[in-house]
Amino acid sequence: MYKTSVIILLVSVGVIAGQYFHCESDGKQIWVSQTCDCVANCNDKSDEAPELCPNLDTDCFLCPGSDGVYLAPYQVCDNTWDCLNGEEEENCPTESAENDVLP
Ligand SMILES: [Ca+2]
Ligand SMILES: [Ca+2]
Numbered sequence: 695m696y697k698t699s700v701i702i703l704l705v706s707v708g709v710i711a712g713q714y715f716h717c718e719s720d721g722k723q724i725w726v727s728q729t730c731d732c733v734a735n736c737n738d739k740s741d742e743a744p745e746l747c748p749n750l751d752t753d754c755f756l757c758p759g760s761d762g763v764y765l766a767p768y769q770v771c772d773n774t775w776d777c778l779n780g781e782e783e784e785n786c787p788t789e790s791a792e793n794d795v796l797p
Contacts (some may be wrong), residue, residue, distance in 0.1 A: 698717060709795050712725060713725060713726055715729050717737065717738060717741065718738055718740035719736070719737060719738035720736075720738070722736055722737070724736065724741060724766070729741040729742070730742065730746060730747035730749070730753070732750070732755075732762075732767075732769075733764075733766060734764075739762065742754075742762075753757035753767070755770045755777075757768070757776075757777035757778065757781055757782065757784050758781050759778075759781075760777060760778065763777065763778075769782065770774055770786075771781045771783060771787075
């Protein structure tokens with residue numbers, strides 16, 4: 695009986711610790727799956743901090759000149775400006791570009 699309770703407690707703690715991430719500045723609770731997804735869910739962006747997400751630079755698109763605004767891959771070349779000046783929509787392959795012959 696005692697053992698079962700301890701196991702249940704440990705599993706519960708593990709589930710809670712594994713599912714939620716607490717933002718550093720205000721302790722706001724978000725899903726762990728929302729961390730390192732290139733989208734800032736915390737006001738302080740602690741869910742996308744470089745210490746937490748070492749692959750941020752390769753997994754996400756950093757808006758040039760922005761204060762660390764990252765975009766998820768699906769936001770790049772989706773014909774919608776997500777960076778302030780739509781930088782992520784530049785250099786996208788287009789149907790017409792594929793037919794262009796470079797000089
Ligand atoms: Ca996030
Ligand atoms: Ca976009």
